[in-house]
Amino acid sequence: MTGSSLSPQELEQRLVEMGFVEGARVEILHEGTIRRDPIAVRVDTITIALRRSEAMAVIVE
Template sequence: MTIDEVNDTRPQLPLGLAKRGYSGVIHHIAADDAGSALSAVELESRLIELGFVEGARVEVLHEGVIGRDPIAVRVENVTIAVRRREAMAVIVA
């Protein structure tokens, strides 16, 4: 069984709901549903510029102390801090 077949059987969820230690693959960006203060177009553009692209491996490394926000995630080989409400736009499995 390939990694793609494994990821196709895992349930999809927004990255903003993932707990520390979660690892998966980005399926798509759903900026319209994120609830961010940014417009959907601007949020999607920023996330893509940071490396949140379809097929990229992602891992939640750390959660903030207050309200578990922001989260530190590794996207491929880059570590990025992102607010949970923006991470809600990144759909992973």
Template structure:
């Protein structure tokens, strides 16, 4: 998924703190640190509802290195590794 050029307000979901709430702008699976291939990671994220325009909120984070995170996207709560959340660009 591609989108507008990166603006100064765009951040990666994997860098956001608990309580963050925003909107998904695009996916960038090329530089995430995930063990999945970029294509596989993008497919999984889209299947879970991480699509452009969806509202997203970080509800909880793990005790060890703040990983994994519990994310509400649309009306679904999903556990996601921060390395995978790095592929989600939000505002």
């Protein structure tokens, strides 16, 4: 993972705390104009802004 000051384990824990869990509905709402960063994402009913490098840690099936 590049661009994050968090270890992979810390990033995973933070994403889980924000609601990125199995079965959650994830929708990209907006991408920033400069290098498409940050990204606004809706996770179930919560809107979250993430850096693109952090969003790359989320697997959507």
